[in-house]
Amino acid sequence: MDAKDPLAEAEGVATAWAREDLAELASRGLRRFLEPLDPAQGALVRIGGETFINFSSNDYLGLASSPTVRAAAQAALEHYGVGTGASRVVTGDTPAHQSLEARLAAFERAEAVLLFNTGFAANTGIIPALVGSGDAVFSDALNHASIIDGCRLSRARTVVYPHADPEALAQVLAETPARRKLVVTDTVFSMDGDHAPLRELLAACREHGAALMVDEAHATGVLGARGAGLCEELGLESQVDLRMGTLSKAFGGMGAYVATSRAVVDLLISRARPFIFSTALPAALCAAAEAAVDAVESDVHLRERLWRNIRRFAQGLRALGLPAEPRSAIFPVILGEPERALDAARRCRDRGLLVKAIRPPTVPEGTSRLRFCLSAAHTEGHIDLALEVLRKMGVRHAE
Numbered sequence: 281m282d283a284k285d286p287l288a289e290a291e292g293v294a295t296a297w298a299r300e301d302l303a304e305l306a307s308r309g310l311r312r313f314l315e316p317l318d319p320a321q322g323a324l325v326r327i328g329g330e331t332f333i334n335f336s337s338n339d340y341l342g343l344a345s346s347p348t349v350r351a352a353a354q355a356a357l358e359h360y361g362v363g364t365g366a367s368r369v370v371t372g373d374t375p376a377h378q379s380l381e382a383r384l385a386a387f388e389r390a391e392a393v394l395l396f397n398t399g400f401a402a403n404t405g406i407i408p409a410l411v412g413s414g415d416a417v418f419s420d421a422l423n424h425a426s427i428i429d430g431c432r433l434s435r436a437r438t439v440v441y442p443h444a445d446p447e448a449l450a451q452v453l454a455e456t457p458a459r460r461k462l463v464v465t466d467t468v469f470s471m472d473g474d475h476a477p478l479r480e481l482l483a484a485c486r487e488h489g490a491a492l493m494v495d496e497a498h499a500t501g502v503l504g505a506r507g508a509g510l511c512e513e514l515g516l517e518s519q520v521d522l523r524m525g526t527l528s529k530a531f532g533g534m535g536a537y538v539a540t541s542r543a544v545v546d547l548l549i550s551r552a553r554p555f556i557f558s559t560a561l562p563a564a565l566c567a568a569a570e571a572a573v574d575a576v577e578s579d580v581h582l583r584e585r586l587w588r589n590i591r592r593f594a595q596g597l598r599a600l601g602l603p604a605e606p607r608s609a610i611f612p613v614i615l616g617e618p619e620r621a622l623d624a625a626r627r628c629r630d631r632g633l634l635v636k637a638i639r640p641p642t643v644p645e646g647t648s649r650l651r652f653c654l655s656a657a658h659t660e661g662h663i664d665l666a667l668e669v670l671r672k673m674g675v676r677h678a679e
C-alpha cells in the first residue's frame with residue numbers, strides 16, 4: 281500500500297508544462313483569451329450583456345447573418361442532415377459540394393475548383409501536394425501562418441523573400457537550384473491590408489519557370505469588378521497557376537477553395553492530405569456558400585457599401601495623422617509593444633468598440649497593433665464613432 285500508484289502522477293505532467301508556458305506567455309503580454317459573442321453576427325455584437333461595434337470580424341459583407349444565405353443553409357440542412365460522415369474520397373461527397381465547385385469555377389473563371397474545409401487546411405494541403413524534397417518554395421515574409429505551415433510540411437526548401445519585393449524574389453529564384461519552384465503569396469496581406477505586386481511577381485515566376493499560388497482570403501468578395509479578388513482586378517485570373525480563396529470571410533461561412541486547372545484539382549484529390557483525411561464540409565455550408573457567391577455577384581450594393589466605408593475610414597485616419605490607404609477592408613494602427621496594443625484595445629472597448637490587439641507571432645515583434653476590419657454592415661455612424669474614439673485616445677503610430 282505504501283508504494284505509490286505509478287499511474288497517479290501521469291496526469292500532472294502536461295499541466296505542469298502548460299502552467300510554465302502560460303506564465304511565460306503572460307509575462308510577455310502574449311497570452312490569448314476567448315470571449316463568446318451572443319449572437320455572433322453583425323456590425324453590433326453582444327458580449328456579457330454589453331453591446332459593441334465589431335471592428336475585428338472578417339465578415340466583410342455582412343453575409344454571415346444574411347437571410348438568403350441562412351435560408352439556403354436551412355434548406356440543405358433539412359435535405360442532407362448535419363454531418364457528412366466521411367471524407368469526400370470516401371462517402372462524404374454530395375451534389376451540394378459538386379454544385380458549389382461548379383458555381384465557384386464560373387465565379388472565378390477557372391477550369392476547375394476544389395473545396396477544402398478551411399483556408400488553413402487548403403494552404404497546408406496544397407503546398408505539400410505540389411512540392412517536396414528537392415523542390416523549393418518561395419514565401420513572402422508576411423504571408424499567413426497557414427502558408428508558413430504549408431511550406432514547413434512540404435519538406436521543400438523554403439526561401440522567405442522580403443515583403444512584396446519582386447526584385448528580391450527574382451534574385452532568390454535565380455540563385456536557388458531546385459527541381460520545381462513554387463512562389464506563394466497573400467494577395468491582400470491579412471495584418472496590413474496592402475496588396476502583393478502580382479504582375480511583377482508573376483513576371484519573375486515566368487522568367488524562372490516557377491508556378492505562382494496566391495491566397496485571396498481577404499480579397500475575395502472585396503476586390504475586382506465582380507468581387508473575385510485581386511487577380512480579377514488586375515486581369516490575371518488565367519495567368520496565376522493557383523488561386524486560393526476562403527468561404528469564411530467575405531462569403532460569411534466556412535471553408536475554402538482553390539481555382540486552378542483540372543489536372544491540378546485531380547492531383548490534389550489524390551494527394552492533398554487535409555482533403556483526403558478529413559471529413560467533408562457539411563452540405564449546409566456548401567449551400568450557404570453558393571447563396572453567398574450569388575449575393576456577391578448579383579448585389580453590387582454590398583461591395584459599394586463596403587468601399588464607401590473603407591474610403592471614409594481611410595480619410596478619417598489620415599485626418600488624425602495616421603497613415604491609411606483605401607486598398608482593402610483592413611486598417612492596422614501600429615503601436616509597437618504588445619502591452620501598448622492591449623491597452624489601446626481596452627480603451628477602445630471602454631468606449632464601445634470591439635477591436636482586438638494583434639500581437640506576435642501573428643505580426644513581427646515591435647509591430648503589435650489594433651487591426652480595424654470594416655464591413656458593409658457598418659453604418660457611417662459606426663465609422664465616425666471609431667474615428668472619434670481614436671481621436672480622443674490620441675493614438676499615434678509607432679515608428
Ligand SMILES: *Cc1c(COP(=O)(O)O)cnc(C)c1O
Pocket residue numbers: 397398399400401403424426466470495497498526527528535536
Ligand atoms: C484567414 C486566412 C486563412 C485561413 O482561412 P480559414 O478559412 O479561416 O481557415 C488563410 N489565409 C489567409 C491570408 C487568411 O487571412
